[in-house]
Each structure stands twice: as C-alpha cells, then as structure tokens.
Amino acid sequence: MGKKNKRTAEHKERVAAKQSKKASQKENKTKSKGRDADSDVEDADLDAILAQYAEEQAKFLKVTEVVSGPPSPRSSATVLASPSNRNELLVFGGEYFDGNLATFYNNLFVYLIDRGEWREVTSPNSPLPRSGHAWCRGGNTGGVYLFGGEFSSPKQGTFYHYNDFWYLDPVTREWSRIETKGKGPPARSGHRMTYFKNYIILFGGFQDTSQQTKYLQDLWVYDCSRFTWFNPTLSTASMKPDPRSSFSFLPHESGAVLYGGYSRVKTTTGAGGKQAKGGFQRMTLKPMVHQDTWFLRITPPESDAPATTPPTVRWERRKKPANSPNPPRAGSTMAYHKGRGIMFGGVYDIELSEEGIDSEFFDTLFAWNTERNRFFPLSLRRPRAPGKKQLANQTMKSKDRSKADEEELLQNLKALEEKGGISSLDDEDMQIETPKTEESTEPEKPAVVRFEMPHRRFNAQLAVQDDTLFIFGGTFEKGDREFTFNDMYSIDLVKLDGVKEVFYKEPENWHLLNEDESDEDEMDEDEDEGEDEDEEEAESIDTSSPAPTEVTVPSVTREMEQLDVEEQDTGSSANDRRPLPRPFESLREFFNRTSEDWQKILMETMKEKGHTPEQGVKELRKQAFALAEEKWWDSREEIMALEDEQEAAGIGEVVSISDRGDNMGGAGRRR
Numbered sequence: 270m271g272k273k274n275k276r277t278a279e280h281k282e283r284v285a286a287k288q289s290k291k292a293s294q295k296e297n298k299t300k301s302k303g304r305d306a307d308s309d310v311e312d313a314d315l316d317a318i319l320a321q322y323a324e325e326q327a328k329f330l331k332v333t334e335v336v337s338g339p340p341s342p343r344s345s346a347t348v349l350a351s352p353s354n355r356n357e358l359l360v361f362g363g364e365y366f367d368g369n370l371a372t373f374y375n376n377l378f379v380y381l382i383d384r385g386e387w388r389e390v391t392s393p394n395s396p397l398p399r400s401g402h403a404w405c406r407g408g409n410t411g412g413v414y415l416f417g418g419e420f421s422s423p424k425q426g427t428f429y430h431y432n433d434f435w436y437l438d439p440v441t442r443e444w445s446r447i448e449t450k451g452k453g454p455p456a457r458s459g460h461r462m463t464y465f466k467n468y469i470i471l472f473g474g475f476q477d478t479s480q481q482t483k484y485l486q487d488l489w490v491y492d493c494s495r496f497t498w499f500n501p502t503l504s505t506a507s508m509k510p511d512p513r514s515s516f517s518f519l520p521h522e523s524g525a526v527l528y529g530g531y532s533r534v535k536t537t538t539g540a541g542g543k544q545a546k547g548g549f550q551r552m553t554l555k556p557m558v559h560q561d562t563w564f565l566r567i568t569p570p571e572s573d574a575p576a577t578t579p580p581t582v583r584w585e586r587r588k589k590p591a592n593s594p595n596p597p598r599a600g601s602t603m604a605y606h607k608g609r610g611i612m613f614g615g616v617y618d619i620e621l622s623e624e625g626i627d628s629e630f631f632d633t634l635f636a637w638n639t640e641r642n643r644f645f646p647l648s649l650r651r652p653r654a655p656g657k658k659q660l661a662n663q664t665m666k667s668k669d670r671s672k673a674d675e676e677e678l679l680q681n682l683k684a685l686e687e688k689g690g691i692s693s694l695d696d697e698d699m700q701i702e703t704p705k706t707e708e709s710t711e712p713e714k715p716a717v718v719r720f721e722m723p724h725r726r727f728n729a730q731l732a733v734q735d736d737t738l739f740i741f742g743g744t745f746e747k748g749d750r751e752f753t754f755n756d757m758y759s760i761d762l763v764k765l766d767g768v769k770e771v772f773y774k775e776p777e778n779w780h781l782l783n784e785d786e787s788d789e790d791e792m793d794e795d796e797d798e799g800e801d802e803d804e805e806e807a808e809s810i811d812t813s814s815p816a817p818t819e820v821t822v823p824s825v826t827r828e829m830e831q832l833d834v835e836e837q838d839t840g841s842s843a844n845d846r847r848p849l850p851r852p853f854e855s856l857r858e859f860f861n862r863t864s865e866d867w868q869k870i871l872m873e874t875m876k877e878k879g880h881t882p883e884q885g886v887k888e889l890r891k892q893a894f895a896l897a898e899e900k901w902w903d904s905r906e907e908i909m910a911l912e913d914e915q916e917a918a919g920i921g922e923v924v925s926i927s928d929r930g931d932n933m934g935g936a937g938r939r940r
Contacts, residue, residue, distance in 0.1 A: 315422060315429045322375075322397050329393040332442050337389040339772045340378050341365065342755035345400035348741045349413060350734035352406040353439045356382050358732055358739060362418065364400035365753060367777075370423045373398035377442065380757075382734065385771070390442045396435050401458035403471070404437075408464035408520075410493040413437040414447075416471060419458040430456035430476060434491075453498040454489045459514030463525050463605075465567050467493045468580065470525050472565075475514045481853040481912075484512035484532040490567070490580055499579035509584045510563045517603035519610050519639060524567040524582075526639045528590070528610070530559040531599050551902060552909075554855075556618075558597040562587040562642055591643040598631060600727025604738065606762060610637040611647075611738055616727040616746075630725035630745060634760075650765045651720050717770040723758050736763050739771070747783075752776045846870065850901050852911045860897040867893035 340346070346363025360378040364371055375398040377390040402418025415435040421428035432455055434447045460474025469491040476483045486509060490499045503509055516530030533554040564585045570578040594601065594615070601615030612635040619627040634647040723729075729743030738760045745752045757771040847870060848863040850856075860867070871893050884892070 315420070315427055318422065319397055319420065319429070326375075326395055326397075327393055329391050332390065332392045334379070334388050334390045334442060337378070337387050339387050339755070339757065339774070340376075341374075342742070342753045342774070342776065343374060343400075344728060344742065344744055344753050346374070346730060346742065347402060347404050347415075348730040348732045348739065349404060349406065350732045350739075351379075351439045352411060352413065355735045357439070358382065358734060359413065359437075359439065360730075360741065361404070361415070362396075362399050362402060363742075364398075364421075366425075371421055371425050372423075373400060373420050375399065377437075379442070380771075382737075392442065392444055394444050394446070396433065396444060396446075397431075399431055402431070403460050403462040403474075405462040405464050405469065407436075407469070407493055409467045413439055414462065414469050414491070414493075416454065416462060417457050417460060417474070428477070430458060432456035447496070449491070450495075450497045452500070454487070454500075457485060460485070461516055461518035461527075463518045463520045465520060465524055466569065468567065468569075469493060470518070470565070470567075472518060472527065473510075473513050473516060473530065482533070484514060486510060486512040488565075488582065490582065492580075495576055497577075501579055501582045503582075503584070507584065508586050510561070511559065513559055515599065516559065517610055517612070517637075519603065519605045521564070521639060524565040527563040527565065528603070528637065529561075529601070532557055532559065551905060558599050560589060560593055560597050562590055587642055590637065591641075593644050594631075594633070594635060596629075598727075600744075601631070602729055602731050603637065604731035604733045606636075606733040606736075606738070608639060610639065611635070611731060611733060611762065612637060612644075613722075613731060613738075613740060614726050614729050614743060628746060630727060632722040632725040634722060647762075647765060649720050649722070649760075649767060652766060718767040719770065720767050722768060723756070724754070726754060729754075733762070736761065738762050750778065750781060752779060752782070847896075847900055850904050850908055852908055854908075856898055856901045859901050860894055863897060864890070864893060867897050871896065 340360055340363075343363030343365045347361050349359045351357035351359055358380040360380070361376075362374055364373045366372075375395050377392070377395065379388045379390060380386070381388065396415065397420065399418030399420050402415055404413055404415035406412070407414055413436070415437065416433070418431045419428055420431070432453065434449060434453060436445050436447050437443075438445075454471055455476065457474035457476055460471060462469060462471050464470065471489040471491070472487070474485050476485065488501060488503075488509075490501060491497070492499065510527060510530075511532060511534070513530030513532040517528045519526050519528075534557045535552055536555045537552055564587055566583045566585060568581040570580060594612070596617045598615030598617045601612050603610040603612045605611075613633070615631045617629045617631070619629055636645045636647050637643070638645065723740055724745060726743030726745045730741040732739045732741070740758045740760070742756065743754045745754065753776060755776060756773040759769045759771055760767075846866075848859075848866050850859045854862075868889060871889065
C-alpha cells in the first residue's frame with residue numbers, strides 16, 4: 270500500500286484527511302521530528318526480518334495443536350469455514366497497530382464450534398507473517414488455498430508484498446508451498462479469491478509504488494489438477510470490471526459473481542474540485558466506492574484438449590442490484606451462503622474537507638440474492654411472548670418440581686437420622702462429598718444472546734458454517750482514533766433469533782471513545798471565546814472612530830491575485846516563497862503539509878497592504894486553504910509530467926514511504 274499506517278486499501282486516501290482539529294501546529298512539529306529521529310526507514314532490512322521469522326519458524330519440528338484462548342486483536346486477517354469439518358472455523362494472519370508499532374501474525378487458529386474451544390496451531394512450514402492476503406476453499410479438490418498479502422517493518426517505514434501461493438490441509442493442519450508451472454500472479458494485497466469446480470479464481474487488488482497505489486484488474490485462474498496458473502487474454506472490445514480492491518467475490522455454479530469494491534478514478538472537475546459542465550476543467554483522482562455487479566462465466570476445456578489449454582472466460586456486466594445498501598459504503602464484507610451473499614457493516618464518508626472526515630458506520634445485515642441480483646435486509650426476530658396457557662403450564666411444572674425436590678430432601682434427612690444423625694457424620698466427609706455433588710450438577714454458563722447487531726464497524730471478517738454466520742473483529746473510528754475490535758459473534762441465518770456472543774474483549778483504548786467529543790467541545794468553546802473577544806475589540810474600535818461609508822479592505826483572494834501579477838511582471842519566480850506540491854500528493858496532503866506556511870504568507874500579505882487581520886482562526890484557515898488550492902491546481906501540468914515519469918519507472922515490492930508517512934494517521938489506512 271502507498272502508506273503503511275493502514276488497515277485496507279481505500280483507507281489510505283482517507284487517513285491523510287483525518288488531521289485532528291484540536292492538534293496544534295507545535296504538536297505536529299514535535300511528532301514530525303520524532304518520526305525523523307526514530308524512523309526505521311533507513312535501518313529496516315525486510316529481507317533480514319523475514320529471514321529471522323523463517324529461522325524461528327523452522328524451530329518447530331512438527332505440527333502442534335494446543336488449546337488456547339481466542340486470537341489477539343488484529344485486522345486484515347482471514348476467516349474461513351473449514352471445508353473438511355462442519356464443526357470448525359479457521360483464522361489466519363492479520364496485523365495490529367498500537368499507534369507506534371505494527372505486529373504481523375502467521376499463527377493459525379481453529380475454533381471448535383460445538384465445544385466453544387479455541388486451538389492454536391504451530392507448524393515448521395507456515396507462511397510468513399502477513400495481512401491483506403486472500404484465501405478460499407479448493408472446490409472439488411478440497412483443502413484451502415492462500416495467495417499474497419503484505420508485511421511491513423515495525424514502524425511501517427518500509428513494506429513488502431508477497432506473491433507466494435500456499436495450500437493448507439485442514440485435517441492435518443499442515444501447510445505446503447505450491448511451486449506452480451509457468452508464470453503466476455504478481456505480488457499484491459486487497460485481492461479476492463473464490464473457487465469453481467477444480468479452479469481457483471483470483472482478481473484485482475493493488476500494488477504500491479513509493480508515491481501511489483495502483484489498482485489492478487487482472488484475472489488469474491489456477492488449475493488445481495494441472496498445477497498451472499492461466500492469465501486469460503480478453504479482447505480489447507470485451508467488457509471487464511474496472512480496477513479495484515476490497516470487493517466481494519462469490520462462487521457460482523457457472524463461474525463467479527463480483528460486487529462492489531473500492532478504487533480511485535480519474536475525473537474532470539472545475540475550480541475548487543467541484544463538477545463543472547463548462548469553463549476551465551482539470552483532471553484529478555477521486556475515491557470511488559463501486560456498486561456494479563459482474564458475472565464471470567467459465568467454460569472448462571474439452572477433456573481431450575492439451576494440458577496447456579486454458580478455460581474460456583467471459584465477463585458479463587449485470588444491472589445495478591436492486592435495493593442495494595444506501596448510502597454506498599466501503600469496508601462492507603460478504604460471506605457465501607447457499608447461492609447468496611451475506612453482507613455486514615461498512616462505512617460512508619460524509620464530508621471531506623481540510624478539516625478532516627465525518628464518517629457514518631453501519632451495523633446492518635443484508636442478503637444478496639445472486640440470481641435475482643437483489644439485496645434483502647435481514648432483521649433479528651425476538652422470541653414470541655408465551656400465552657396464558659403456556660404460562661399456566663410453566664407455573665404448574667415449577668410447583669411440581671419444587672414439591673418433588675422438597676420430598677427428596679426429607680427422604681435424605683430421614684436416611685441420615687437412621688444412620689446416627691447428622692452430628693455423627695464426619696465433617697471431612699461432608700466437605701468432600703458436598704462439593705462433588707455441586708460440581709456434577711452445576712449447569713454450564715449460558716451464552717450471552719442479544720437482540721441487537723454487534724457494534725458498528727467496517728472490515729469485519731465473515732464466514733458461514735452450517736447455516737450459522739460468524740462475525741470476527743473489525744474496525745471503528747471516532748475522530749482521529751481507530752479501535753480494533755477483539756470479539757466474535759454468531760447468528761443463525763435460518764432462525765435469526767438473536768446474536769450469540771462467542772467471545773468479547775474490550776478494545777485496549779475503548780475508554781477514549783468519548784474523549785474526542787469533550788475535547789472538541791472545549792476547542793469550540795475556546796474558539797468561540799476568541800471570536801467573541803475579537804468582536805468586542807472590533808466594537809470598541811468602531812465606537813471610537815467614524816464608521817466607513819464603504820468597504821475599504823479588499824478580499825484576501827484579490828490581494829493574492831495582485832501579488833501574483835506583480836511577481837509575474839517582474840519575472841522573479843525565484844522569489845516565489847509559496848510551497849510547491851509533490852508528485853502524487855493530493856490537495857489535502859499538500860495543505861496538511863504546508864498549512865502553516867500559507868497562513869504566514871496570508872498574514873504577511875495583509876500587513877504589506879496595510880490591513881489588520883480581523884478574521885477568526887477558522888476563517889484564516891479557510892482562506893489559507895483557498896490559496897493552497899489555487900497553487901496546487903496551477904502546478905498540476907508540471908507535477909503530472911513528473912508523475913508520468915515515475916509511473917513509467919514501474920512498481921517495486923519493497924518501498925520506502927518516509928516522505929509520505931507524516932500525513933498518515935497511525936491507526937490505519939486501508940478499508
């Protein structure tokens with residue numbers, strides 16, 4: 270990914286905008302200096318780090334499986350219903366970022382559904398730690414197949430994309446790396462995989478250069494019986510999905526179906542980044558949440574065809590699904606269940622500005638019928654209240670049970686008296702026998718069942734095993750903070766009779782959930798007080814001097830335009846102190862990096878014109894943003910030429926992102 274403080278691909282473009290309003294410029298400088306001093310960008314050797322992981326992995330002499338607790342909190346892991354045992358769920362990999370360091374995992378967890386028991390599996394040949402990978406069951410051939418993913422240095426200064434391919438035997442828990450014939454898919458993250466007969470189908474995802482994220486639209490088909498990857502060639506006239514990541518990819522009896530996803534697309538905008546029909550227009554990249562549907566039709570080769578003959582594939586675009594979730598949301602995940610997809614969660618970004626992002630998170634559950642191409646909301650059903658006859662029967666049974674218990678107690682007391690009385694019994698015998706009876710008759714702790722969906726989140730991992738949906742983990746944001754959930758729930762998709770809590774551990778920083786609101790209120794109060802003081806000062810000045818008959822202070826924008834004209838007339842471009850944007854730097858990233866400079870230029874310009882600034886902090890910041898936006902657009906042609914040169918340089922697997930890390934929130938970047 271373009272920046273490694275992240276959780277899913279689409280989150281990358283958003284995190285740069287999530288600069289907290291309450292963070293002062295001094296704090297930002299301090300954090301930036303701390304990153305420069307402590308950064309591991311230059312020192313981190315990912316090859317050495319991964320070699321050390323491999324060496325530690327080799328110390329395991331055999332596959333071992335021990336009873337353990339639930340997995341530790343993590344994001345971008347994968348969850349799958351075991352194809353060989355209807356009583357098991359499989360969990361692999363993932364990462365956790367604590368605000369300072371990132372930890373990647375490669376442990377395999379098995380959840381025994383009927384026992385409610387977790388087991389951790391260690392193996393000498395397990396894949397190296399990763400997140401953002403994809404896996405799926407092997408269809409007719411059985412087993413589980415895994416491809417790709419990513420890994421980063423602890424401080425996420427450098428990162429690595431995998432292009433390795435693995436097979437997991439869900440019975441023996443043994444991993445084996447697959448050495449395929451010929452060329453396979455390039456390294457990537459955020460892709461999706463599904464199965465069709467004896468084929469594994471892989472599509473999309475993303476790769477990173479040091480400056481941008483490149484979304485992919487290549488299709489790969491793996492023949493499990495011939496151990497060969499095919500990259501079907503499609504004609505230029507044939508339709509195919511746009512590049513994307515984080516989409517839903519489900520199996521179908523004739524191939525596979527694809528829905529949604531996320532990418533950034535080129536769009537034409539007018540001044541200020543708004544759509545314009547006429548006048549001056551510019552090209553820019555815009556985040557896009559896809560809502561389209563595609564059907565991939567696969568026709569296997571004839572039985573007598575040569576082994577190198579690939580299957581025939583064709584993409585068919587379908588209409589937009591009826592009753593699709595509104596508003597469109599990113600980070601909503603889907604699991605396959607009997608010809609339909611079960612979707613949960615997601616996030617919708619309401620507003621993007623120089624101030625940050627307002628997001629709406631969801632906890633709704635949908636079923637997508639792939640044949641009818643229609644979404645149906647799924648709602649929990651509360652149990653019906655018992656009628657009068659049922660209540661009367663329950664009361665009679667309760668009375669009969671109490672009477673029987675009382676009679677049994679009297680009989681036991683009578684038997685003890687015949688043996689010599691209770692006082693003659695040994696106290697030690699009483700202490701030993703009584704607990705044994707209590708332990709054998711103590712009922713199991715009932716499971717927690719709720720009639721409300723789990724907390725709103727995005728990027729939750731879903732799996733369906735034997736008509737039961739399991740929801741594992743996910744992420745929630747509040748202000749500039751991100752919370753990684755450490756929980757799992759199950760829902761009976763037939764009865765929909767509540768949400769069963771498999772396990773729940775409160776996120777480590779959950780107590781800070783409501784702290785942002787109080788801090789923002791304090792900041793707003795301080796700003797309001799400052800504005801009130803400015804108004805009082807202005808009123809005192811107005812009373813001591815005659816009121817002007819017309820406005821004599823020109824707008825700041827007009828002043829800057831005059832200043833630009835003067836500089837252009839003199840031809841002294843070297844004296845232009847205004848910051849320049851960097852290649853692949855968005856307007857928001859440019860302003861976050863240079864906002865202090867633009868405010869200084871704004872103040873100096875007003876002083877040179879002999880005007881005393883009377884605007885509040887918010888107004889000055891808006892005017893500074895307008896100046897930065899104008900400079901960003903004026904420099905687009907020159908910067909885009911540099912971008913084209915860097916794009917032509919290709920994509921590397923190991924990337925340094927130290928220049929871009931300052932604008933990222935530590936909690937995550939991917940959705």
